Amino acid sequence: MASEPAAGTRLQVLRYLETGPRGLTDAEAAARLAEAGENTLPELRTPSWARRCARGLRDPFTAVLLVLGLVSAAVASWGTAAVILALVAVSCVLRASGEHRADRSMAALRGLVAGTATVLRRGEGGQAAREIPVTELVPGDVIRLGSGDLVPADVRLLRSRGLTVHQAALTGESTPVAKSATETPGASADGPFGEPHLCYQGSGVATGSATAVVLATGPRTRLGAAYDAGPRAARRTRAGRSGGTAPPEASSFDRSVHGISWVLIRFMLLTPPLVLMAGAALRGRGLETLPFAVAVAVGLTPEMLPVIVTTCLARGAALLARRHDVIVKRLPALHDLGAVDVLCVDKTGTLTQDRPVVVRSLGPAGHDDPDVLRWAAVGAWWSLQLAELPAPDALDEALLRAAGEAGEEYDGVGAVPFDPVRRLATAVVRGPGPGTHTVVVKGAVEAVLDRCATTPGERDRLLALAAREAESGLRLLAVATRQRPARPRDRTPADEQGLDFRGFVTFRDALAPSAAEAVRVLAARGVAVHILTGDHPATTARVCRDLGLEPGRVQIATDISNPTDGDAAVAAEVFGVGPVGVTVAGGGAGVAGDAPGPAAGAAGDGPGTDARGVFAAGDGSAFGGREPLRAVEPVGAASRVPVGAGAEVPVCSTVVVARCTPDDKARVVAGLRAAGHTVGFLGDGVNDVPALRAADVGIAPRDAVAAARESADVVLAAKDLTAIGHAVTAGRYSSGNIASYLRVTLSSNLGNVLAMLAAGLLLPFLPMLPAQVLVQNLCFDAAQLAFAHDRPGAAALRRPAGLRPRAFLRFITGFGVLNAVADLATFAVLALALPGSEAVDDAPVFHSAWFTENLLTQALVMLLLRTGRRLAEGRAPGPLGWSATGLAAVGLLLPLSPLGTALGLTALPAAYHVLLTVVLAVYALALLAARAWYERRHG
Numbered sequence: 034m035a036s037e038p039a040a041g042t043r044l045q046v047l048r049y050l051e052t053g054p055r056g057l058t059d060a061e062a063a064a065r066l067a068e069a070g071e072n073t074l075p076e077l078r079t080p081s082w083a084r085r086c087a088r089g090l091r092d093p094f095t096a097v098l099l100v101l102g103l104v105s106a107a108v109a110s111w112g113t114a115a116v117i118l119a120l121v122a123v124s125c126v127l128r129a130s131g132e133h134r135a136d137r138s139m140a141a142l143r144g145l146v147a148g149t150a151t152v153l154r155r156g157e158g159g160q161a162a163r164e165i166p167v168t169e170l171v172p173g174d175v176i177r178l179g180s181g182d183l184v185p186a187d188v189r190l191l192r193s194r195g196l197t198v199h200q201a202a203l204t205g206e207s208t209p210v211a212k213s214a215t216e217t218p219g220a221s222a223d224g225p226f227g228e229p230h231l232c233y234q235g236s237g238v239a240t241g242s243a244t245a246v247v248l249a250t251g252p253r254t255r256l257g258a259a260y261d262a263g264p265r266a267a268r269r270t271r272a273g274r275s276g277g278t279a280p281p282e283a284s285s286f287d288r289s290v291h292g293i294s295w296v297l298i299r300f301m302l303l304t305p306p307l308v309l310m311a312g313a314a315l316r317g318r319g320l321e322t323l324p325f326a327v328a329v330a331v332g333l334t335p336e337m338l339p340v341i342v343t344t345c346l347a348r349g350a351a352l353l354a355r356r357h358d359v360i361v362k363r364l365p366a367l368h369d370l371g372a373v374d375v376l377c378v379d380k381t382g383t384l385t386q387d388r389p390v391v392v393r394s395l396g397p398a399g400h401d402d403p404d405v406l407r408w409a410a411v412g413a414w415w416s417l418q419l420a421e422l423p424a425p426d427a428l429d430e431a432l433l434r435a436a437g438e439a440g441e442e443y444d445g446v447g448a449v450p451f452d453p454v455r456r457l458a459t460a461v462v463r464g465p466g467p468g469t470h471t472v473v474v475k476g477a478v479e480a481v482l483d484r485c486a487t488t489p490g491e492r493d494r495l496l497a498l499a500a501r502e503a504e505s506g507l508r509l510l511a512v513a514t515r516q517r518p519a520r521p522r523d524r525t526p527a528d529e530q531g532l533d534f535r536g537f538v539t540f541r542d543a544l545a546p547s548a549a550e551a552v553r554v555l556a557a558r559g560v561a562v563h564i565l566t567g568d569h570p571a572t573t574a575r576v577c578r579d580l581g582l583e584p585g586r587v588q589i590a591t592d593i594s595n596p597t598d599g600d601a602a603v604a605a606e607v608f609g610v611g612p613v614g615v616t617v618a619g620g621g622a623g624v625a626g627d628a629p630g631p632a633a634g635a636a637g638d639g640p641g642t643d644a645r646g647v648f649a650a651g652d653g654s655a656f657g658g659r660e661p662l663r664a665v666e667p668v669g670a671a672s673r674v675p676v677g678a679g680a681e682v683p684v685c686s687t688v689v690v691a692r693c694t695p696d697d698k699a700r701v702v703a704g705l706r707a708a709g710h711t712v713g714f715l716g717d718g719v720n721d722v723p724a725l726r727a728a729d730v731g732i733a734p735r736d737a738v739a740a741a742r743e744s745a746d747v748v749l750a751a752k753d754l755t756a757i758g759h760a761v762t763a764g765r766y767s768s769g770n771i772a773s774y775l776r777v778t779l780s781s782n783l784g785n786v787l788a789m790l791a792a793g794l795l796l797p798f799l800p801m802l803p804a805q806v807l808v809q810n811l812c813f814d815a816a817q818l819a820f821a822h823d824r825p826g827a828a829a830l831r832r833p834a835g836l837r838p839r840a841f842l843r844f845i846t847g848f849g850v851l852n853a854v855a856d857l858a859t860f861a862v863l864a865l866a867l868p869g870s871e872a873v874d875d876a877p878v879f880h881s882a883w884f885t886e887n888l889l890t891q892a893l894v895m896l897l898l899r900t901g902r903r904l905a906e907g908r909a910p911g912p913l914g915w916s917a918t919g920l921a922a923v924g925l926l927l928p929l930s931p932l933g934t935a936l937g938l939t940a941l942p943a944a945y946h947v948l949l950t951v952v953l954a955v956y957a958l959a960l961l962a963a964r965a966w967y968e969r970r971h972g
């Protein structure tokens with residue numbers, strides 16, 4: 034249905050769709066819904082089990098395992114191949130069931146934030162604009178679109194005012210594209226998405242408003258067709274987080290897991306040829322060693338990684354959804370939440386309630402003047418009427434409430450709704466006298482003054498007056514008007530020049546009740562909170578103080594230069610931070626960098642945290658102009674926040690960047706990421722969409738505009754900002770467990786492989802048979818699943834917990850070598866203490882001794898190397914304790930069982946167990962000492 038009518042005039046389109054400008058009747062809509070089906074995308078249908086399992090094969094580890102299994106089968110090593118393929122199958126099934134459980138528990142909560150659309154329908158009570166769930170839209174429906182709305186279907190515009198839409202989810206282009214209800218559209222050189230009169234499902238309204246007719250819904254939309262052509266491609270485009278035309282940037286989690294995975298995969302692929310070559314060169318062995326070489330490579334693989342990751346994240350997300358009404362739309366975002374060390378927040382509607390109430394209406398001299406409020410309300414009324422906005426925005430609503438009937442005494446001629454880039458809204462009304470029009474402009478103080486006929490001195494005086502009002506936390510609107518001779522054609526931007534300044538309207542917007550507590554909790558968790566807002570700097574600084582935050586720097590977005598040397602320069606200029614750990618001199622006098630590491634954005638007690646300043650314009654017209662900034666109020670050492678049990682953490686000051694356009698917010702977020710931070714962004718408005726996409730984790734409150742909710746990775750379904758603190762903790766919980774798994778598994782695996790390679794070269798026989806290596810691996814994998822249910826220690830929850838590949842690789846190398854030394858020491862001790870015994874001569878005894886020792890050391894490592902948990906915490910064993918005990922029991926008992934005999938294992942002499950106990954005790958002490966040393970050095 035979409036292609037034919039799309040090209041026609043408005044009337045042709047309406048006729049083709051058998052509808053009219055006043056929309057469908059209820060009965061027609063119901064009949065069409067039955068025929069066309071619900072307006073949902075194929076993606077939202079639950080994928081089949083087979084598809085979920087097949088997806089598991091895309092994981093690099095599983096894929097490598099599969100290749101190793103096939104190699105084993107190719108050389109007819111059927112046992113090895115069977116065990117490896119069983120591992121692959123188990124991994125895929127466990128992962129699929131984890132995903133399934135996560136989807137199920139979140140589906141119910143998603144309903145809470147499901148989208149609605151404003152539709153014109155004719156029912157028994159006549160025609161009315163009403164909100165319906167987007168799933169109920171049908172072709173032929175006439176809908177209204179306003180700023181922040183998601184385009185709910187493919188539509189043809191019938192009327193529009195100042196409409197621009199974000200099409201990033203469809204085209205990757207971050208800049209909003211202008212659209213208009215052209216009567217006779219020609220073909221666009223930029224393809225269908227360039228057509229000015231068409232808007233597509235998946236895009237969001239950045240500015241302006243429109244009335245449009247629905248052309249296609251559900252799978253028949255362009256986005257739906259993309260899913261049919263390939264769900265992966267479609268998902269990729271929808272998940273595009275680039276904030277630009279560049280390919281989507283990987284999130285912190287993707288980067289970390291990718292980094293670690295690829296190092297390991299290289300090792301795994303190198304292992305078999307190395308083992309073969311070493312065996313051939315030193316022992317004259319041939320291709321018969323291949324199954325052993327493959328088994329060693331498998332031994333190195335953390336094949337349960339995808340399962341553990343999915344289970345940890347899915348469990349965390351499900352608990353978060355159930356207990357705190359937080360919906361994690363993209364599972365890896367939970368890990369990123371745990372790693373967030375900087376949270377940027379917009380102010381209005383997030384920290385404040387966005388329920389403004391008019392306080393005063395004052396003229397240019399600062400005296401009360403009700404006329405200013407009246408003109409502002411005239412503008413609000415006619416914007417609402419003429420732009421056919423689905424609903425007034427909060428400031429306009431407050432104006433209309435305060436001014437009563439204002440507006441209706443005039444006749445509206447035209448309106449351009451509020452635009453967060455221009456920071457203005459304009460309406461044109463007929464009158465006051467015959468033959469005249471009045472242009473009414475209201476908006477941010479600087480934006481309005483830029484268009485007024487004022488002298489520079491007068492402008493500075495008005496800016497200072499505005500700043501004085503704002504310092505008490507009030508929001509401000511400036512109002513200006515101009516009379517022009519009436520003329521039929523549309524007004525142009527020139528009509529917004531040479532305005533007569535009328536005055537200001539001030540508003541009080543109360544703080545969100547949970548904001549102060551949320552900010553305190555975040556600070557206590559080591560997360561630095563910074564505010565990026567479109568509002569006035571003085572208003573924001575006051576809000577910041579009311580929340581108990583210390584506004585360290587207050588900057589104006591337009592003062593941040595547009596550096597050519599990349600995003601990191603923005604961070605250096607705004608925050609005084611360079612790449613993590615490097616102090617960079619800030620932009621203004623008296624600015625010193627605070628060089629927080631990724632874990633210390635807020636808890637940074639490193640050098641430089643104590644020299645910050647609050648800035649104002651050099652001429653005393655605080656926050657007014659673009660003059661060089663100077664420090665006026667040095668802020669002392671970082672303040673401290675109690676974190677319980679008498680402990681306190683230092684908290685660095687909050688940086689405020691005011692007068693941000695949507696792009697400025699995204700630029701600052703990208704800058705912080707480029708400087709090595711993991712950045713969350715919490716925002717609710719259409720002006721937050723680019724930043725939500727640019728952040729590692731975008732977070733939107735429940736009553737955010739639809740476009741913000743759609744762009745966010747995490748939605749707070751309850752009206753309680755403290756849920757962010759819980760979400761951060763849940764993220765750290767999950768990442769702590771994933772990190773523990775990786776540390777324990779990788780260091781043990783590496784140790785085993787090194788020891789096995791060394792023993793393989795020293796001994797006349799293989800140190801272990803391939804089947805024994807694989808069974809040992811299987812036992813270990815099964816025990817590791819307990820990590821998904823472990824409770825990390827309090828230390829792991831206290832600060833940001835990212836997986837940092839370098840630190841990881843350092844850790845596993847050190848502890849891997851220690852593990853290999855323990856393995857080799859066991860056999861040195863055996864050889865020395867049991868002279869003449871068969872331990873190092875008899876292959877089955879050697880294999881059994883090695884098998885038992887390996888499982889016992891692995892059990893020990895599980896207990897001693899998990900994140901943040903010390904034996905001294907003296908808790909009950911928990912799932913991990915039981916699992917480690919089980920592993921140790923298998924290590925001791927399996928060689929005695931018939932299965933052990935089948936695997937070529939045998940009972941060990943009693944003296945071996947005595948010696949083994951001694952070696953294990955020494956190994957445990959060495960592990961504890963090494964861990965303590967490591968933590969002292971690397972934190």
Ligand SMILES: Nc1ncnc2c1ncn2[C@@H]1O[C@H](COP(=O)(O)OP(=O)(O)OP(=O)(O)O)[C@@H](O)[C@H]1O
Pocket residue numbers: 379380381382426428429451453456457458475476477478508509510511565566567568569693718720
């Ligand atoms: N409906 C409106 N009409 C005219 N001017 C407006 C309107 N809404 C906001 N403004 C002005 O534009 C400024 C910037 O608004 P914008 O929406 O970009 O940010 P904000 O809502 O103030 O803050 P935040 O970015 O924290 O949400 C406001 O401070 C106000 O002066």
